[in-house]
Amino acid sequence: MNLRTQNSKLETAQRRRPWYVPSLTTQILIGLVVGGLIGYLGRRWGHNWGNNVYFLRDIFLNLIKSIIAPLIFSTLVVGIAGGGDLKKVGRMGLKALLYFEIVTTIALFIGLGIVNLIKPGLGVALVGGGDISTLVKTQPQGFRDLLVHIFPASVIDAMVRGDVLQIVAFSVLFAMAVSAIGERAAPILRGCDALSQVMFKFTNYVMMFAPIGVGAAMAHTIATNGLEVLWNLGKLIGSLYLALVLLVVIVMGAVMIITRVPIRQFLKAVREPFTIAFATTSSESALPKAMENMERFGVPRRIVGFVMPTGYSFNLDGTTLYLAMASVFVAQAAEPVAGHMGFGRQIVMMLTLMITSKGVAGVPRAALVILLATLNSFLPGGLGPIGVAVIFGVDELMDMGRTSVNVLGNCLATVVVARWEGEFDDQKARAFGTPQEVKLELAAGDVALAEAAAAE
Numbered sequence: 245m246n247l248r249t250q251n252s253k254l255e256t257a258q259r260r261r262p263w264y265v266p267s268l269t270t271q272i273l274i275g276l277v278v279g280g281l282i283g284y285l286g287r288r289w290g291h292n293w294g295n296n297v298y299f300l301r302d303i304f305l306n307l308i309k310s311i312i313a314p315l316i317f318s319t320l321v322v323g324i325a326g327g328g329d330l331k332k333v334g335r336m337g338l339k340a341l342l343y344f345e346i347v348t349t350i351a352l353f354i355g356l357g358i359v360n361l362i363k364p365g366l367g368v369a370l371v372g373g374g375d376i377s378t379l380v381k382t383q384p385q386g387f388r389d390l391l392v393h394i395f396p397a398s399v400i401d402a403m404v405r406g407d408v409l410q411i412v413a414f415s416v417l418f419a420m421a422v423s424a425i426g427e428r429a430a431p432i433l434r435g436c437d438a439l440s441q442v443m444f445k446f447t448n449y450v451m452m453f454a455p456i457g458v459g460a461a462m463a464h465t466i467a468t469n470g471l472e473v474l475w476n477l478g479k480l481i482g483s484l485y486l487a488l489v490l491l492v493v494i495v496m497g498a499v500m501i502i503t504r505v506p507i508r509q510f511l512k513a514v515r516e517p518f519t520i521a522f523a524t525t526s527s528e529s530a531l532p533k534a535m536e537n538m539e540r541f542g543v544p545r546r547i548v549g550f551v552m553p554t555g556y557s558f559n560l561d562g563t564t565l566y567l568a569m570a571s572v573f574v575a576q577a578a579e580p581v582a583g584h585m586g587f588g589r590q591i592v593m594m595l596t597l598m599i600t601s602k603g604v605a606g607v608p609r610a611a612l613v614i615l616l617a618t619l620n621s622f623l624p625g626g627l628g629p630i631g632v633a634v635i636f637g638v639d640e641l642m643d644m645g646r647t648s649v650n651v652l653g654n655c656l657a658t659v660v661v662a663r664w665e666g667e668f669d670d671q672k673a674r675a676f677g678t679p680q681e682v683k684l685e686l687a688a689g690d691v692a693l694a695e696a697a698a699a700e
Contacts, residue, residue: 268451268454268455268516269515269516269519271454271455272454272455272458272516272519272520272523273519274455275454275455275456275457275458275459275462275523276458276459276462276519276523278459279294279297279458279459279460279461279462279463279466279523280462280463280466282294282297282459282463282467283462283463283464283465283466283467283468284466284467286463286467287466287467292467293463293467294463294464294465294466294467294468295464295467295468297459297460297463297464298460298461298463298464299460300456300457300459300460301457301458301460301461301464301524303453303457304450304453304454304456304457304458304460304461304524304529305457305524305526305528305529307450307453308450308526308528308529308531308532309406309528311443311446311447311450311532312406312408312411312528312531312532313402313403313406313411314403314439314443315440315443315444315447315532315535316408316411316412316415316549316553317403317411317414317415317418317436317439318436318437318439318440318443319440319535319545319546319548319549320412320415320416320419320546320549320550321415321418321419321422321432321433321436322433322436322437322440322545322546323419323544323545323546323547323548323549323550324416324419324420324423324546324549324550325419325420325422325423325429325433325436326433326437326546332546332665333416333420333546333550335665336546336547336550336551336661336665337550337554339661339664339665340550340551340554340555340558340559340657340661341558343559343657343660343661343664344555344558344559344657345558347495347499347559347561347653347657348558348559348560348561348564348598349598350491350495351491351495351561351562351564351565351568352564352565352567352568352594352597352598353568353594354487354490354491354495354565354568355487355564355565355566355567355568355569356568356569356572356590356594358483358486358487358490358569359483359487359568359569359572359573359576360572360587360590362479362483362486363576364477364479364480364482364483364573364576365480365572365573365574365575365576365577365579366576366577366579367577368477368573368576368577368634369577393409393410394409394410394413395410395413396410396411396413396414399411399414402414406528408528408531408553408556408557409553409554409556409557411553412550412553412554415549416550440545441690441691441692442692443532444536444690444692444693444696445691445692445695447532447533447536447696448692448695448696450532451516451533454516454520457524457529458519458520458523458524459523461523461524461525462523465525465640465641465644468640477634477635477637477638480569480570480573480635480638480642481638481641481642483569484565484566484569484642484645484646485645487565487569488562488565488645488646488649491561491562491565491649492649492652496652496653496656499656499660500656503659503660503663503664504663505656505659505663505673506670506673506674506676509541509673509674509676509677510541510655510656510659510673512676512677513537513538513540513541513655513676513677514534514537514651514652514655516533516537517530517531517533517534517537517651517655518530518648518651518652519648520533521647521648521650521651522644522645522647522648523644525640525643525644525647526647527556527647527650527651527654530648530651531552531553531556534552534651534654534655535548535549535552536693536696537655538552538655538658538659539690539693540672540676540681540685540693540696540697541659541672541673541676542662542668542669542670542671542672542673542676543658543659543662543668543669544662544667544669547658547661547662547665547667548658551654551657551658551661552654552655552657552658555653555654555657555658556650556654559650559653559654559657560650560653561649561650561652561653562645562646562647562648562649562650562653563611563646563647563650564597564598565646565649566611566642566646567597567611567614567615567618568594568597570611570615570635571593571597571615571618571619571622572585572590572593573631573635574615574619574623574627574628574631574632574634574635575590575593575619575622575623577631577634578623578627578631581624581627582623582624582627585622589622593618593622596618596621596622597614597618611639611643611646612632612635612636612639615632615635616628616629616632619631619632671684672684676697677697681694681697682694682697682698685697
């Protein structure tokens with residue numbers, strides 16, 4: 245099918261879309277509301293509706309996980325091997341890591357400032373709480389372990405487990421080998437290009453199920469925790485969301501202004517992955533859509549393919565802020581037994597968190613595992629596990645906020661690195677979500693992205 249025919253078909257599809265068919269973002273928001281009502285009414289009337297529909301959320305996440313490995317692999321191989329300049333990869337990696345460290349450090353100190361200002365832990369009794377026996381058995385990775393872990397013994401095993409960092413490492417090395425061989429590897433390059441197009445199209449299919457998946461996730465959250473949980477430890481939850489808002493508005497807002505990001509279009513590009521991450525409390529669930537939207541937004545494929553998956557281990561802005569607040573919250577609650585923790589000791593604890601939080605990728609309940617390991621080093625008499633158990637009951641509600649901010653921060657990181665490299669496409673950014681975007685994507689030969697744009 246030639247370009248003109250494809251363009252004509254997509255434009256016709258745009259014009260013929262019924263007025264009553266809402267956009268994907270609206271469908272997801274409707275799913276959230278309906279799921280919340282199902283969970284609330286089921287809990288109130290003594291039914292188990294919220295938990296009964298939870299399998300739909302698992303189906304959605306399984307479909308998403310099936311996309312991640314082939315999408316990252318094909319995107320990185322095409323982006324790096326097709327670019328022709330391997331020096332850019334190293335330079336891009338250094339810039340990305342520098343940006344990650346700056347922003348996560350700022351997030352850490354915002355969390356530290358808010359928790360010391362509001363003091364949500366004072367007066368909280370360190371008794372009861374949830375069952376953290378599985379957390380106690382899990383140990384976070386040290387820095388040396390993380391370095392060893394980056395390089396997979398078997399890429400098949402890494403893809404089966406969905407280990408994003410190992411997939412990135414293998415894909416980069418594979419792309420370098422493809423680039424070094426040159427013309428003889430051209431069939432592999434064309435195959436990966438076709439695979440990336442297929443996976444973006446597959447992502448569009450899976451996103452049709454997103455409203456049902458996120459609705460089931462919200463139903464389960466409300467059915468399990470109930471709205472009354474907002475009153476229990478509500479000061480901690482409110483403090484965290486206040487700190488996250490400050491991080492997004494002040495820090496990320498300033499970054500957008502400095503790097504001249506078209507803010508309105510950027511927010512439109514991130515709203516779907518942000519909402520999916522919020523409802524499912526899973527960064528993985530938002531990764532394929534986030535990668536697709538950032539490429540549509542004007543970030544080159546190789547930068548999206550490298551920066552975003554890497555950021556899932558090294559650029560966890562929301563999680564870092566949460567760790568700062570939760571650790572000091574437990575220290576405040578433990579004051580009657582352990583005494584006041586001074587600001588200097590808090591700083592030492594923050595530095596420990598900065599190092600240990602880099603090993604959270606792929607660890608179940610990762611943030612709580614890191615929190616438990618850190619508190620055990622700074623609080624006496626087993627107060628750390630008791631404090632984590634108290635937080636455990638409301639952790640899912642806080643996980644929604646920190647996970648969605650992680651996704652937002654990684655989307656912004658791709659734009660920053662692209663601008664830093666001088667490769668950000670302002671024309672595509674301005675056209676995002678408009679009829680002009682379809683023409684631009686078709687002109688570039690990205691049919692799957694053009695179809696995604698036509699469906700907006």
